Amino acid sequence: MKLKIRHILISIFTIMAFTGSKGIAQEFVTGLPSRIIADRQSVPPPVTLTLPFFDDFAYRGPYPDPALWTSRDAYVNNHLAIAPVSWGVATLDALDEHGTPYDTANRNAKVWADTLMSHYIDLSSYQPGDNVVLSFYIQDGGAGFLPPSGDSIYVFFRNDNGIWERMWRSGLQSTRDFVHVMIHADDSRFLHKEFAFMFVNRATKGLNNSQWHIDYVYMDANRNITTNDINDLAITDASTTLLQRYHSMPFRHFIRNPSQYLAPSLHLTVRNNTGNSAVIPYSYTLTYNTQTLMQSNGNSNTTAQNAGTNSLDNIPAAAFGSIQADTFTINGTYNITDAVNTQFTNNNTLRIPYHFGNYFAHDDGTPELSYFVTMHQSYNIPALTAVKYNLEVPDTIRGFSILLPQEVPIPRNKEFGIRIYRDIAVNGGQDDEVYEELYIYPQFNDTIFEMVHYKLERPVALPAGTFYMALVQPAGGFSDSLFVGLDISNNATQERYFSVVGSWEPSLLPGSLLFRPIVGPDFILSAGELAGQQQAALFPNPTGGRLYIPGNMPADKAVIYNSTGQVAGQAVPADGSIDLAFLPPGIYYVQLLYRNSSYPVQKIVRE
Structure with missing residues (x-):
């Protein structure tokens, strides 16, 4: 399969900085650095x-x-x-x-x-x-x-x-x-x-x-x-979610308190592309399999060359009572009647799927920009970005989905980690960390805006209530400015916090990160995701001096960095290993190079 990878490069002229309470520009947005499109058409x-x-x-x-x-x-x-x-x-x-x-x-x-x-x-x-x-x-x-x-x-x-x-x-x-x-x-x-x-x-x-x-x-x-x-009446937009607080969530959590999560209304926007005022009849239907959950119609009064947004009734909470599945899709179909132009009719109908899945999402899955935080200038403090979620019933965190845009050069070596907190030190709370996993590396799918799924090494069982999932950029500076897709159409700023100087601050940037916890039963990774998460490790770690390279990792040279990101030395592999005896004890980061490519950096402890 030929891949079409659509990059958007980074420039100082296209970055917006937002300054936190410490007086340092810490949060940033920039253009989306990539779109990945599987090129299936000749x-x-x-x-x-x-x-x-x-x-x-x-x-x-x-x-x-x-x-x-x-x-x-x-x-x-x-x-x-x-x-x-x-x-x-x-x-x-x-x-x-x-x-x-x-x-x-x-x-x-x-x-x-x-x-x-x-x-x-x-x-x-x-x-x-x-x-x-x-x-x-x-x-x-x-x-x-x-x-x-x-x-x-x-x-x-x-x-x-x-x-x-x-x-x-x-x-x-x-x-x-x-x-x-x-x-x-x-x-x-x-x-x-x-x-x-x-x-x-x-x-x-x-x-x-x-x-x-x-x-x-x-x-x-x-x-x-x-x-x-131009004489045409057209749909321009409709609600992309049935919910408030989340764009999508597991049904078992929704159904415990549907009135809290159902959006009070939906919307349909139609545009009058004519020279006269017009009354535009509209209708919409929301269905689950063959069952109609909501159906209604109305009229939109519009003026020439202007759009009108219409408030629509959402599905009543009682209508969900007959649904037994936990992951499913409700299909929305929005129509208008265009008596002005009967030749061009594609824009008279808009179909939108509404998903209840095994994840919590503030975003709609389509980023417009990229979000990143810069690390403290010493690089001795990890940078953290945490997003708040809520469980209505006890559940198990199995993994997460994330969209990491492909910067230029592609950030395959930007190691990151995940933390899960029951609470963080904001609004009178205290950090209550229940899980941490490090040494995770970016992966990229070949489908447009397809998020990558990661499994946690150990599932994390949590009681009902609030939890936070945090993206960790470890100290050392290797992962400074790690880009995450940002959906600016759905604003969850109030659920996001960041830390670059050792204390949490509320985010100032509107939008929602494409960063979702996966909950419930175990799930299956794609073959590509599974291969990407089975990164072969250098061993033994910790090491007394000699470090062995797995047989599936050919290498010409090893570059060793200290904990501040400076080059501490280089080594040439011999007999499937590298000798680190020249290094004093401490924590190091080793990157293997092979021809014109490189492997992800690995953290090594030299005893």
């Missing part, structure tokens, strides 16, 4: 289309529709844009056609980046004056950071000589609003059988957030370029 063969051409990206993606587009650089999603024209957008960013960084060496040079190119469109039957027009909506930044100054996006048309002509360009708008653009295409040089158009952004190499969101691409004849002739 490049579509060229085809020739006819007008009208229309795509509002109202489908799950993550690729553009291959029946319309020849390229797959764009990322189709429903979470990176703000207030789209209809649900779903295509995002162009600073990544090459394989989804990897264009250049990590030169942060200031510009490069032609992502491309969204149409198939050929046969315009040979049209004449100049037929008012063939391409239109689209575009937004810079959206839910992420704005593109750096000087970055821009272009539209090119393919003329009858096969040459791409630049027809439109836009730089940074800084408004985060969608802008409507219309471009004439009825010059004679474009009226041929193999016309095509493409969007391409020019981005700063090495910078991470040259993001542009495209919506509602429409091309047809007999259009008036002086007026917005």
